[in-house]
Amino acid sequence: MVVAALLLVMTLGVWLLAPAVAAQTDELGQSLAQSIQQLGAQLGRYRWAQQLMAEAPGLGEFTRTSHLFSRVTGLFSTTLGVVANVVLVAFIGLYLAIKPDLYMRGAIRLLPIGRRARMREVLSEAGDTLRHWLIGRVILMLLNGALTALGLWLLGTPLALTLGILTGLLNFIPNIGPLLAGIPAVLIAWTQSPTQALYVLLLYLVLQNLDGYVLTPLVQQRTVALPPALTILAQLLLGILAGTLGLLLATPIAAAALVFVKRLYLEDVLGDHREEASSAGTSE
Amino acid sequence: MGFDFMQSDLGTFARRVCVAVGIFALAALLLVLLWYASEVLLLVFAAVLLAVFLRGLGEMLARLRRFPRAGHWAWWWRRSCW
Numbered sequence: 001m002v003v004a005a006l007l008l009v010m011t012l013g014v015w016l017l018a019p020a021v022a023a024q025t026d027e028l029g030q031s032l033a034q035s036i037q038q039l040g041a042q043l044g045r046y047r048w049a050q051q052l053m054a055e056a057p058g059l060g061e062f063t064r065t066s067h068l069f070s071r072v073t074g075l076f077s078t079t080l081g082v083v084a085n086v087v088l089v090a091f092i093g094l095y096l097a098i099k100p101d102l103y104m105r106g107a108i109r110l111l112p113i114g115r116r117a118r119m120r121e122v123l124s125e126a127g128d129t130l131r132h133w134l135i136g137r138v139i140l141m142l143l144n145g146a147l148t149a150l151g152l153w154l155l156g157t158p159l160a161l162t163l164g165i166l167t168g169l170l171n172f173i174p175n176i177g178p179l180l181a182g183i184p185a186v187l188i189a190w191t192q193s194p195t196q197a198l199y200v201l202l203l204y205l206v207l208q209n210l211d212g213y214v215l216t217p218l219v220q221q222r223t224v225a226l227p228p229a230l231t232i233l234a235q236l237l238l239g240i241l242a243g244t245l246g247l248l249l250a251t252p253i254a255a256a257a258l259v260f261v262k263r264l265y266l267e268d269v270l271g272d273h274r275e276e277a278s279s280a281g282t283s284e
Numbered sequence: 285m286g287f288d289f290m291q292s293d294l295g296t297f298a299r300r301v302c303v304a305v306g307i308f309a310l311a312a313l314l315l316v317l318l319w320y321a322s323e324v325l326l327l328v329f330a331a332v333l334l335a336v337f338l339r340g341l342g343e344m345l346a347r348l349r350r351f352p353r354a355g356h357w358a359w360w361w362r363r364s365c366w
Binding site: 085088089090092093094095096097100127130131134135138241242245246248249252253 | 329331335338342
């Protein structure tokens with residue numbers, strides 16, 4: 001019941017916020033296209049930039065006709081497919097959240113009787129790991145989004161709130177997300193002045209370091225700590241194999257996979273029951 | 285005797301080859317299936333993640349607000365009204 005009420009409140013919130021966010025997103029799109037053209041025109045004045053554009057035709061296209069933006073919007077052109085996927089995920093997620101035991105029991109019954117208890121234990125632990133990872137990620141997303149919006153607003157950058165929300169959302173993807181979020185902010189600031197763009201770049205660098213060296217370690221002390229190299233490898237692999245969706249879900253998949261490997265392979269197959277092996281990447 | 289030995293050895297070898305080819309074919313089939321179903325599997329994982337998030341948030345809220353579980357609504361309503 002709490003889950004259904006929560007989903008209702010969240011849906012209402014999205015319903016109320018959607019028009020304002022859509023309008024600001026439109027504005028963001030126009031500003032981005034404008035800033036890309038402006039950047040192209042400014043770079044075109046320099047000889048080295050002209051040579052670079054001539055040698056790399058892709059780069060010339062990018063700055064000349066804002067093709068990047070049309071490509072980015074092209075990602076969302078299959079709106080129906082994206083909406084269908086979102087609705088599908090929401091419904092499956094809701095049903096799973098209301099009665100998780102029903103589905104877990106059903107899945108476990110497919111296994112041999114002797115292995116069921118162990119599998120239930122491992123699945124519960126994977127669920128806990130995912131929950132802790134999500135809590136940590138949501139906290140970091142909120143902190144990063146709020147700090148970015150505040151910083152951009154203090155610097156006088158237009159669309160500070162939308163860019164803050166975008167940064168917060170993209171922070172769902174560790175390491176790569178904040179970098180992607182910085183690009184539109186710097187481009188928007190470029191429409192004001194190159195100095196403003198430099199300030200915004202500095203702001204993102206400072207926030208990125210604050211996130212990497214202060215916020216993330218603090219949050220991970222109480223949630224889930226994944227080895228950074230493993231996270232990047234998982235992102236690379238799933239990003240190449242499954243595209244955007246793979247990149248988006250690479251880290252939680254790695255977190256869950258780590259539990260399965262440690263419990264089912266290291267402990268059950270190899271018989272390695274050391275404390276190191278049984279910590280399963282969590283440090284609560 | 286030697287012939288029999290050869291015969292049985294060849295039989296074992298053939299059986300092993302069949303098993304190895306079978307395992308390889310199954311693994312290849314599994315990989316192809318995974319490749320084609322990767323998007324669906326990722327969507328299912330996203331749904332599981334959403335479920336974990338909703339469940340966690342719901343449990344947290346229920347702990348904070350002492351919200352009733354299903355079936356206890358009438359009791360909760362009477363208590364909050366009086």
